[in-house]
Amino acid sequence: MTRNPAPAGGGPRRKAEIFTATLGLLAARGYDALTIEGVAQSSGVNKTTIYRWWPSKSELLRDALLHAPAMQFEDADTGSLRGDLEAIAGQVQALLSDERRRAVVESALVGAVRHQAMRELVVSFLDDRFGRHQPVFERAVQRGELPPDFDPAPLVDAMAGALWMRVLVRREPVAASFTDDLIGLLTDGAGRAAQRPAQPGR
Structure with missing residues (x-):
């Protein structure tokens, strides 16, 4: 899918x-019922203007997921891998604990199961967020907490998956002890990986 950049005109506000408006309608109606006409009515912006900036709802929704203030995460730099992961986990927890933002995530995931276009949007969003967290692991390699060839993708998926399962499926709160245990398991495993001798050919 071709990326359509956020419009240069119109102003940040x-x-x-x-x-x-786009994310609100996604949460309330789901991907199928989301329309640019509905976004125009909800936002008070003429639909021809929205179509000029985003020719399709997929392009509009992609930029909304990537750039809406509600979906932004702050950079984590606490001085340790465990501290950084705890900071990231806290932001994911805050996202999923907020009723309106959780509804957006749920609607996006449901849409991703049913529609290829929505699945591409979700993957694009996750790849973007993963890329923004790469400095966390680069710093951990420099500190010797991770081996140079460590692949952080499974660690990130495991952390996000556990939190999503806890909140979205089990509908249980994320206690501090749960997060501590989760991050402990992940960092202990990563630490053991750092201590393993390098494998030939890797």
Whole structure:
């Protein structure tokens, strides 16, 4: 899918209003019923203007997921891998604990199961967020907490998956002890990987 950049005109406030309306309608109606016409009515922006900036709802929804303030995470740099992972986990927990933002995530995941276009959007969003967290693991390699060839993708998937399962499926709160145990398991495993001798050919 071709990336359509956020519009240069219109101002940040107008774009934020459109993104907020887009995600709100996704949460309330789901991917199938989301339309640019509905976004125009909800945001108060003329639909021809929205179509000029985003020719399809997929392109609009992609930018909304990537750039809406509600879906942003702060950079984590605490001085240790465990501290950084705890900071990231806390942001994921805050996202999923907020009723409106959780509804967006749930609607996006349901849509991803049913529609290829929505699945590509979700993968694009996750890849973008993973890329933003790469400095966390680069710093951990420099500190000797991770081996140079460590692949952080399974660690990130395991952390996010456990939190999503806890909140979205089990509908249980994420206690501090749960997060501590989860991060402990992940960092202990990563630490053992750092101590393993390098394998030939890797």
